[in-house]
Amino acid sequence: MTAARPFRVLPAITPENEHFWLGGAEDQLRFLRCVDCRYWVHPPQPVCPACLGRSLGAEAVSGRGTVHTFTVNWQPWYPDLDPPYVVAIVALPEQEGLRLTTNIVGCEPDDVTIGLAVHVTFEEYDDVWLPFFTPEPA
Amino acid sequence: MERSSEIGERRAVISGVGQSQIGRRIYRHPLDLTLEASLRAIEDAGLTRADIDGLATYPGNMDVPPGFSGVGITDVHDALRLELNWFAGGLEAPGQLGSVANAIAAVATGLANHVLCFRTVWEASAQGDKGRASVTMGGGLGGGRYRATSFMQWTLPFGAPSAANWIGMMAQRHFHEFGTTREQLAQIALNGRRNAARNPNAIYRDPMTVDDYLGVRMVSTPLCLYDCDVPADGSTAVIVSRADAAPDLRRPPVRIEAIGTALRGRPSWDQFDDLTTMAVRDAAAMMWERTDLRPADVDVAELYDGFSFITLCWLEALGFCGHGEGGPFLEGGHRIAPGGDIPVNTHGGQLSAGRLHGYGFLHEACVQLWGEAGERQLAGPPEVAIAAAGGGPLAASLLLTTYR
Numbered sequence: 261m262t263a264a265r266p267f268r269v270l271p272a273i274t275p276e277n278e279h280f281w282l283g284g285a286e287d288q289l290r291f292l293r294c295v296d297c298r299y300w301v302h303p304p305q306p307v308c309p310a311c312l313g314r315s316l317g318a319e320a321v322s323g324r325g326t327v328h329t330f331t332v333n334w335q336p337w338y339p340d341l342d343p344p345y346v347v348a349i350v351a352l353p354e355q356e357g358l359r360l361t362t363n364i365v366g367c368e369p370d371d372v373t374i375g376l377a378v379h380v381t382f383e384e385y386d387d388v389w390l391p392f393f394t395p396e397p398a
Numbered sequence: 399m400e401r402s403s404e405i406g407e408r409r410a411v412i413s414g415v416g417q418s419q420i421g422r423r424i425y426r427h428p429l430d431l432t433l434e435a436s437l438r439a440i441e442d443a444g445l446t447r448a449d450i451d452g453l454a455t456y457p458g459n460m461d462v463p464p465g466f467s468g469v470g471i472t473d474v475h476d477a478l479r480l481e482l483n484w485f486a487g488g489l490e491a492p493g494q495l496g497s498v499a500n501a502i503a504a505v506a507t508g509l510a511n512h513v514l515c516f517r518t519v520w521e522a523s524a525q526g527d528k529g530r531a532s533v534t535m536g537g538g539l540g541g542g543r544y545r546a547t548s549f550m551q552w553t554l555p556f557g558a559p560s561a562a563n564w565i566g567m568m569a570q571r572h573f574h575e576f577g578t579t580r581e582q583l584a585q586i587a588l589n590g591r592r593n594a595a596r597n598p599n600a601i602y603r604d605p606m607t608v609d610d611y612l613g614v615r616m617v618s619t620p621l622c623l624y625d626c627d628v629p630a631d632g633s634t635a636v637i638v639s640r641a642d643a644a645p646d647l648r649r650p651p652v653r654i655e656a657i658g659t660a661l662r663g664r665p666s667w668d669q670f671d672d673l674t675t676m677a678v679r680d681a682a683a684m685m686w687e688r689t690d691l692r693p694a695d696v697d698v699a700e701l702y703d704g705f706s707f708i709t710l711c712w713l714e715a716l717g718f719c720g721h722g723e724g725g726p727f728l729e730g731g732h733r734i735a736p737g738g739d740i741p742v743n744t745h746g747g748q749l750s751a752g753r754l755h756g757y758g759f760l761h762e763a764c765v766q767l768w769g770e771a772g773e774r775q776l777a778g779p780p781e782v783a784i785a786a787a788g789g790g791p792l793a794a795s796l797l798l799t800t801y802r
Contacts, residue, residue, distance in 0.1 A: 269536030269544060269559070271551035302669075303552060329574070329673055331566035332619040335530070337559050338537040347558040347618075349567055349668050361668045363556045374574045390555050 267340035270388045276304050279318030284382030284389025288320035291358070300355045321358075323380035325350040325393065328359055332369045346372050350393050366394035405688050406506040411651035412798070413512070413639040414443025415761045420599050420632035420752050422522040428468040431633040432518045433477055439635035444648025445512055450637075451483045452510030456497035456517055456756070458487035463533045465524025465629070474516065484509040492659040492681060493702075493788020494756025495796060499659050501638040513638045517757035521629035534559050552668065562626055562705065564667040564790060566618035569707040572674040573620055578710070578725035580620055584611040585731035586706035586742075587624045587749050592735070594746025596774035601628055601752040625706040630752030634761050652764050655782075655797040658685030665791045675711050675721065677793035678786070682715035685795045693717040696797075697780030698766050699740050700759035703747040708789035713742070716784060716795070736776055744774050756787030760796065767800050 271281055283290040292301040294308035295315035307314055330348035346364040351357075364372050365381065378393035416438025418431040440447055459470025471487040474480070484504045491497055494517055501513035525533055532538035536546060536554050546554040558564065572578050587606065594600035606624065614623045644651055660680035663670045670676045686692075693716060701712040710724035718740050719727035727733055734742035745751050745762040752758070762785075765771045769779035779800075786795035 266557075267537075268557070269546050269554040271555060272545035272547050277551065303549075329567045329571035331558075331563055331570055331621075332616070333557060333563055333566075334616040335560070335562060335618060337531055337534045337557060339531065341557050345557055347556055347563050347567065349673070357669075357671065359668065361553050361556055361558060374571065385555075388555070392556075 264340070266342065267338045268385050268390065270385055273387060280304070281388050283320065284384065284391060287382065289323045289380045289391050290318045290320050292316045293319045300358045302358060302360065321352055321354045324396070325352045325378055327364065327372060327374055327376040327378060329374055330364060330372050332372075344369050348372065348393065350378060360391070363392045364394065365392045371395065405656060407502050407654045407657050409506040409641050410502040410638050410654050411641045411644065412636060412654065412764055413643070413647045413651045414439045414441070414445065414637040415764045416440070416442050416635045417599070417761060418633040420601070420630060420754065422601060422630060423526060424631045425523050426631065428518045428520045428633070429473050429477060431520065431631065432469045432474055432516055432635070435518070435633035435635040436474060436478070436514055436516055439514065439637050442648065443512070443637045443639065444646065445637065447478050447480065449512045450478070450480055450514045452501060452504055452513030453480065453482055453485040453487070454497045454501040454504070454513055454515045455487040456491055456494045457489035460489070462539055463535065465519060465521035465533070467518065468520060469516070469518045474514070484513070492661060492677070492794040493792040495760060495785065495787045495794040496659060498636060498638060498760065498796065499657050499794055502654060502657060505638050505640055511640050511643060514635060515638060516633060516635045517755055518633035519753060519755050520631045521753065522631045525629060549666065560618070561790065562618045562621060565705040565707055566621045568673045568676065568790070569620050572707070572710070575674055576722035576725060580612065581608065582725035582728045583620070583625065583706050583710065584608055585728040585734065586703060586709045587611055589731050589734050590703060590743050590747040590749040590751070593744050593774060594750035597745045597751055600746040600750050601630060602750045621705060621707065624749065627704050627748035627753040628750070630754060632752060632754050634754050634757035636757065636760055636764070649768065650800065650802070652767050653799045653801060655691060655799050656685050656688035657797070658682055658688070658795045660684035661791060661793070667790050670791055675715055676789070677791050678708070678711045678715040678789065681786070681788070681793040681795050682712070682717070685797055686717065689797055691782060691797060696740060696782050696784055697778060698744060698763065698776055699742050699784045700744070700763045700786070701742055701784070702756060702759060702787040702789060703743060703749050704753065704789060706749065709742065709747070711789065712786050716786070741776055744771065744776060759787055760785040763798055767798060
C-alpha cells in the first residue's frame, strides 16, 4: 500500500489557463507567447503587454530554471499537507522576469538555496498536472 | 507625464479618531464594534452624526475569510441613518489606507464635508478555538470541492495560501541580497512589545527577549511566529474633514501634508520586479514627490507590521535608511525606540497591539500628534508623523503634521 498523496487545492481549468495546467500530460511547461514580438506572457491575458498584439499562443519552455527565492513552510495550513515543504519562486531563463510560484521537491528543505538550478517535474492530480521543480543533478 | 503641481490632499484634514474595545475572542458583533469606534470618532472630532456626509471603508462587506470584514458601507449607513453625499468601500485599493485616500480625494474635490472611514476585524473570534487552518481557503474553507481562480490559482496548489508564505519569500530574498539576519528582524517585534507595555489596549504586553524570538516556532522561513501579527477583534474609525471646517472642530486637526498611493510595478505577489521591497517603494516615492519635507523632519513613524519584514521595507522605502540597509539600521533596536532616530510603532504595532489591519497605525499617528497618547506619549509632542500600511503589492502612506 502506498501512502496517500498530500492534499492539494487545484485550479479551476479554463480555456485561458489550460495550456499551463494540462501541459504536464505532454511533459511540457507552457506559457503564452506573443507571435508578433515573441514576449512570454504570464499569467495569461488576451493582449500582449509588450506590443499590445492579439496573437498569443502557448509554447513550451525548456523546463529549466533557478530558485529566485523560497520559503520553508512550517505552518499546517491543510490537514493532509504536512510541513515542512518548500515554496519557491523559480525564474526561467527564457526571459528576464518570467517566473512562477511552485514547490521544490525531491530534496531536503535544507538543501534549497537561492540560485539553485532546478528543472520541472509534473504530478497529476485529477485533471490537473502540477508543475513542481527538483534540483538538477550535481 | 508631469504630475499635477496641485497637492489636493492639503484640502483635507483628520478631525477625529476612535477605537472600539480591542481584544482576543471578545465575541461582539462586528457592526457593534464598528459603531462604537465610529461614534467615538465623531465625538472626538466635535461633530455629530448629522455632519457625516461620506463613508469609506476597506475592504467592504465580505463573508470570507471569516472575520476579515463583516461590515460594509451599507451596514453603517443604515445603522446610523446617515444622509450621504459620497461613499466607497472595496478591496481593490492601495492597501487598507487606500480607503482613507479615497475619503481625502472626496473631501478635496468637494464631494463630501466629513467622511467617516472605518476598518473592522473580528478574526480572533472567527477563528475561535479552531485555529488558523479553519479559515484557510480550500482547506477549512470550501474543503475538497473548492477550485482556485485568479491569483490564488498560482499559489494555492503549492500549499502557499498565506501572505506569511509570500512575505517569507520576499524576506528570504532580502536576506540573500543584503545579508539581513533574523536577529536584526527581531528588533521589530521586540520594539513593538516594549511599546505595547505602555499601551493599555494592547493585546500582548509581557516582555519579550531575543531568545524568546529565536526560540519560537517557525511559520514560513525566515518568519517565525513573532514575525506575524496577532488576530484581534476591534474597529478603528477616522474622520476626514474639509480643512476649512476647522473652526467647527473640537481641536486643531491633523494636517495631511502628502499621501502616496502608487503602484508602479506589476500588481502581483510573485511577479513584482523587486521582491525585496514591492509596492511600499512606489507609495513612499510618490509621497515624497508631493512635499518639501524630508525623512529627517519626521518625528514618529507608524509602519505596518502585519509581518515584521514589512516594517523593514517601509523604513527603507521611506528613506530612514537606504535600500538593503534595514538590517544594520535595526541592529540593537535603539534607532526605532522612543527617543531614537525615528520612533516606530509606539503603540506596539499589530505584532503586539493586535491586527487592526492598517487603521491602527493611523490612529496612533494622530493620537501622538495630538499629545493624547498617555503613558506612551512621545516628548514634544511630535509635529510630523507617517502612517503607512500595506505590504507586497498593496501600500499607501500618509505624511501628517500639526503645522499651522
